[in-house]
Amino acid sequence: MTQRYLRRYRDATRMNHWFVALMFFAAALSGLAFFHPSLFFFSALFGGGPWTRILHPFLGVAMVLGFVFLFFTMWRENLLDRSDREWIANAPKMLAGDKASMPPVGKYNAGQKLVFWAFGLSLLLLFVTGFMFWSPWFVHFFPITVRRIAVLVHSVSAVVLILSVITHIYAAIWVKGTLRAMTRGTVTEGWAKLNHPLWHRKMTRGE
Amino acid sequence: MSSLQTLDIAARSATTTPSPHARSRPQVQEVAKLIDVSTCIGCKACQVACMQWNDLRDEIGDVGGSYNNPNDLTPDSWTVMRFAEVEPEPGKLEWLIRKDGCMHCEDPGCLKACPAPGAIVKYSNGIVDFISEHCVGCGNCVTGCPFDVPRISKTDNKAYKCSLCSDRVGVGLEPACVKACPTGAIHFGTKDAMHEYASERIVDLKDRGFANAGVYDPAGVGGTHVMYVLQHADRPGLYSNLPTNPKISPLVSLWKGVAKPLAVLAMVGAVVGSFFHYMKVGPIEAKEDKGTEDDDGDVVVIEAPPEHGVVVAPLDAPPDGRPRA
Numbered sequence: 001m002t003q004r005y006l007r008r009y010r011d012a013t014r015m016n017h018w019f020v021a022l023m024f025f026a027a028a029l030s031g032l033a034f035f036h037p038s039l040f041f042f043s044a045l046f047g048g049g050p051w052t053r054i055l056h057p058f059l060g061v062a063m064v065l066g067f068v069f070l071f072f073t074m075w076r077e078n079l080l081d082r083s084d085r086e087w088i089a090n091a092p093k094m095l096a097g098d099k100a101s102m103p104p105v106g107k108y109n110a111g112q113k114l115v116f117w118a119f120g121l122s123l124l125l126l127f128v129t130g131f132m133f134w135s136p137w138f139v140h141f142f143p144i145t146v147r148r149i150a151v152l153v154h155s156v157s158a159v160v161l162i163l164s165v166i167t168h169i170y171a172a173i174w175v176k177g178t179l180r181a182m183t184r185g186t187v188t189e190g191w192a193k194l195n196h197p198l199w200h201r202k203m204t205r206g207e
Numbered sequence: 208m209s210s211l212q213t214l215d216i217a218a219r220s221a222t223t224t225p226s227p228h229a230r231s232r233p234q235v236q237e238v239a240k241l242i243d244v245s246t247c248i249g250c251k252a253c254q255v256a257c258m259q260w261n262d263l264r265d266e267i268g269d270v271g272g273s274y275n276n277p278n279d280l281t282p283d284s285w286t287v288m289r290f291a292e293v294e295p296e297p298g299k300l301e302w303l304i305r306k307d308g309c310m311h312c313e314d315p316g317c318l319k320a321c322p323a324p325g326a327i328v329k330y331s332n333g334i335v336d337f338i339s340e341h342c343v344g345c346g347n348c349v350t351g352c353p354f355d356v357p358r359i360s361k362t363d364n365k366a367y368k369c370s371l372c373s374d375r376v377g378v379g380l381e382p383a384c385v386k387a388c389p390t391g392a393i394h395f396g397t398k399d400a401m402h403e404y405a406s407e408r409i410v411d412l413k414d415r416g417f418a419n420a421g422v423y424d425p426a427g428v429g430g431t432h433v434m435y436v437l438q439h440a441d442r443p444g445l446y447s448n449l450p451t452n453p454k455i456s457p458l459v460s461l462w463k464g465v466a467k468p469l470a471v472l473a474m475v476g477a478v479v480g481s482f483f484h485y486m487k488v489g490p491i492e493a494k495e496d497k498g499t500e501d502d503d504g505d506v507v508v509i510e511a512p513p514e515h516g517v518v519v520a521p522l523d524a525p526p527d528g529r530p531r532a
Contacts, residue, residue, distance in 0.1 A: 002505035002506060002507050003495075003505070003506045003507075004506075004507055004508075004509060005506065005507070005508045005509070006508070006509045007508055007509060007510045007511065033322075034322035034323075034343075034345060034347075035322070035467065035470070035471075036467050036468075036470075036471050037221040037222055037223050037322075037324060038223060038471065039471070040221060040322070040323070040324055043343075049323050049341070049342075049343035050343045050344055050364070052343065053343045053344055053345050095484070095488070096488065097488040097489070099491060133345075133346060133350065135344060135345055135346040135359060135364070136344070136346075136359065136361065136364060139346055144349065144350060144355060145456075147346075147349070147350050148350050148456050148458040148459055148462075149458060151347070151350055151458075151459075151462055152458050152461060152462045152466075155462055155466060155470070156466070159470040159473065159474065162474055163473060163474065163477050166474070166477040166478055166481065167477070170477075170481035170484075170485075173481075173485070173490075174481075174484075174485060174490055174491060175490065175491045176490045176491060176492040176493070177492070177493055186508050188493065188495055189495075190493035190494055190495040191493040193493065194491070194493040194494075195491070195493070202512050203509050203511070203512050204509060204513075205512070205513050
């Protein structure tokens with residue numbers, strides 16, 4: 001008998017993921033600095049207020065462009081289907097500590113899929129609205145009313161993105177053995193059987 | 208003008224604690240500039256005085272088809288006479304000249320929208336001032352202003368606008384434009400005194416047939432510290448689109464009002480909630496088939512779903528995708 005691992009991500013996908021993750025932290029911290037006065041101190045990480053203002057949009061664009069590759073790598077596996085309803089209906093029980101009633105899931109469960117689409121949608125909105133008040137390059141193309149709508153949508157989207165990332169990170173900490181999917185590229189067979197039995201079966205043809 | 212040397216700050220941008228304002232109202236009286244449009248002759252002496260006192264030299268621009276010169280407010284032109292030829296009644300042409308610039312709102316939208324601590328302050332006397340060394344150049348003040356006044360410089364990316372000569376007012380002088388006005392159309396004093404003067408002018412104007420003469424001190428922004436006497440106060444739009452009822456956009460109020468604390472609460476709550484969830488419920492852990500490792504210590508990685516069998520590769524060896532029979 002040997003210890004078996006299952007390949008969950010190619011190295012290219014993992015590097016792509018970590019690039020997006022780093023850009024997310026940089027863009028989120030620089031953006032939060034301008035969102036609430038109590039968070040303005042984050043601007044010190046980027047060399048002060050003006051530098052934070054200069055860097056934030058470039059960091060954000062880098063994050064979005066990085067995510068585009070992840071999106072096309074993963075979107076098919078994240079399409080929601082009928083079986084996801086049952087998972088969502090039973091999710092509260094799982095959160096309370098009872099995983100027994102969860103339906104078997106494939107590569108991604110409904111929670112992961114929803115996080116994926118929340119990422120995609122919020123990043124799209126952040127990208128589009130960000131240009132509308134990107135000073136000094138693009139802001140002049142947009143009338144003030146459009147900018148007012150844009151800053152509000154940008155803020156709401158950013159909060160949705162940050163909450164989704166908190167969910168994403170917590171799930172990785174909560175479900176033991178998950179992190180190595182992104183740090184090593186592989187997961188243990190036991191992890192796959194417990195958390196993604198249909199994916200495990202597909203990978204091993206029922207072994 | 209610097210802000211922290213004074214003790215009369217009524218409000219400070221992106222600041223959640225009170226600013227030093229020992230000399231706050233009522234000791235310090237609210238000031239106001241009153242611009243009597245009915246006695247303005249459009250000579251632009253105020254514009255010249257503004258550039259002279261503030262050492263501003265705007266670039267020479269193009270003629271835009273009116274007497275406006277420059278055509279609009281710029282980072283280097285903090286006040287502009289706006290000339291409008293209008294017919295308030297058919298056949299009755301009027302040339303309405305309005306000196307445009309910062310209105311110094313009691314509830315300043317720029318200050319509300321500004322994310323940089325102390326980049327915009329409102330003094331106890333009501334003057335709203337940009338403290339340029341704290342400005343980060345984001346342009347939020349432009350988004351917040353109901354009068355479209357702030358302008359971002361292309362050379363230093365800082366926001367600029369009329370300071371109501373806060374440096375002069377601070378030492379007991381009137382703003383430069385007030386001093387220069389040859390017809391006395393621009394007045395400066397306490398806000399109460401300006402209202403008193405305006406009410407006399409309104410009586411005069413009504414006698415002269417301007418039935419709707421009135422003072423422009425819009426309540427939507429809590430009143431302004433730059434006020435107008437208008438011949439047609441019922442139609443401010445005649446005066447080069449002066450807003451009838453300016454107020455901070457509800458979008459800005461939502462963004463910089465309730466959304467800010469709620470979003471911070473949600474984000475901090477999500478982190479703290481996750482922490483307590485973990486401590487209460489504990490992790491989800493898989494049971495590995497113990498003992499398997501002990502047998503021979505072999506480790507294999509299943510690289511991809513099998514086509515004919517399981518594709519495996521030994522760990523620490525290049526995965527060659529060799530199918531296992």
